[in-house]
Amino acid sequence: MAAARQEAVTRQEAVAGARRIVVKVGSSSLTTASGGLDADRVDALVDVLAAVRGGGPGSGREDGDGGREIVLVSSGAIAAGLAPLGLDRRPRDLARQQAAASVGQGLLVARYTASFARYGVRVGQVLLTSDDTSRRAHYRNAYSTLDQLLGMGALPVVNENDTVATDEIRFGDNDRLAALVAHLVRADLLVLLSDVDGLYDGDPSRPGSSRIAEVRGPDDLAGVAIGSAGRAGVGTGGMVTKVEAAGIAAAAGVPVVLTSASRAADGLAGRDTGTYFHSTGRRSTGRLLWLAHASTPQGALTLDDGAVRAVVQRRTSLLPAGIAAVEGDFSAGDPVELRDTAGRAVARGLVNFDAREMPRLLGRSTRELARELGPAYEREVVHRDDLVLLHP
Known part of the structure; x- marks a missing residue:
């Protein structure tokens, strides 16, 4: 009582x-x-x-x-x-x-x-x-x-x-x-x-x-x-x-x-x-x-196993070196899904690059990209402050 x-x-x-x-x-x-x-x-x-x-x-x-x-x-x-x-x-x-x-x-x-x-x-x-x-x-x-x-x-x-x-x-x-x-x-x-x-x-x-x-x-x-x-x-x-x-x-x-x-x-x-x-x-x-409940992803980034561990377990930003594939037609600032190699969505974030820019970034270090493309490319694809885990 x-x-x-x-x-x-x-x-x-x-x-x-x-x-x-x-x-x-x-x-x-x-x-x-x-x-x-x-x-x-x-x-x-x-x-x-x-x-x-x-x-x-x-x-x-x-x-x-x-x-x-x-x-x-x-x-x-x-x-x-x-x-x-x-x-x-x-x-x-x-x-x-x-x-x-x-x-x-x-x-x-x-x-x-x-x-x-x-x-x-x-x-x-x-x-x-x-x-x-x-x-x-x-x-x-x-x-x-x-x-x-x-x-x-x-x-x-x-x-x-x-x-x-x-x-x-x-x-x-x-x-x-x-x-x-x-x-x-x-x-x-x-x-x-x-x-x-x-x-x-x-x-x-x-x-x-x-x-x-x-x-x-x-x-x-x-x-x-x-x-x-x-x-x-x-x-x-x-x-x-x-x-x-x-x-x-x-x-x-x-x-x-x-x-x-x-x-x-x-x-x-x-x-x-x-x-x-x-x-x-x-x-x-x-x-x-x-981002987790109201946004509609405009595309998807497939992460290699190391990038998945870094994003999900260590809560780091997503760098271009850890991205294996890109889907969709999105612009910088759009929400995108981050997927593991099995296709499961593990996170969602606001991307810093347009989809058309992404193919030449995949698998490359930010230092290498900065040397070749300029200092604007020495940054995260998705910053950890703009990222939410879907399966923490």
Whole structure:
């Protein structure tokens, strides 16, 4: 009994102590099944977030300790654009998805702007693609924009830039985007809201299924059957993507609350609702988290056995002498996979050379290359600060 009470206090303290919170809400929690925004649902969510942000009743901080910063990652652009374009379901082809997003994104932000205005809260729109977050300069700019908005008292509304993202540079779902944004803005808490009130050990619609109140690590999920997309049919994610996102955030030191939008107030107050994922790791260099989970490799470098040992075991930079083969059409600064001779990806990194430059570098020392090609070639192909191991 004492142990259970201690766990509840730990959860409550973590939530109540969070100053900067990322909240993600899915399409099914904002729209009707046929598409189109549900104004009442949007207003209900905004009521909760405004209370939390202002530190008033229901915020979990009734002690007068002040409000908190909120970043809202909101799906719903494509779903909101269905009805205005005469579409009865989410299209499968990218072009029509982008058209729906173009119409729906304006409607979505306008609805949030009007709803938050009831509380005197300004809204700022931030649209991202994974390309914006895996490149060094873009990553810094994304952080600066979000941090500046928060510093000026605005509430950022983040979404994937569906109108321009291609299949190659998509996050794929806003759950993963939310986990990465939580790390990017150095959030103290991530709250994932959907149409299901937490993670269950079976189908929640069937008798005998029980809610999993807390997850302390991957072992707690062994043998748990995790469902797919929600009932509304207008989103791309399901419980699988939420659990994966929770794992990304928790491993990066950010605890997670997973619950339904209808119980958002309880989740943000630290009450026993949904599923609480304890943080399992420490905060890492932000760019490396993006590199591991948000980037799409534009090519691959095959390493000889010695280079694999150097990169994986000794955590060194990758030099041209250890590269046996090159695949893909990439530019300097692009993410690439580093593979062993069996073809297994062992790491991912940002390459310092264009693909067309690589053939003449393979297997050669940096000193030799500098003598023949100039001092610009006396450097690593992938620096260890721009490299993340996939199988540490």
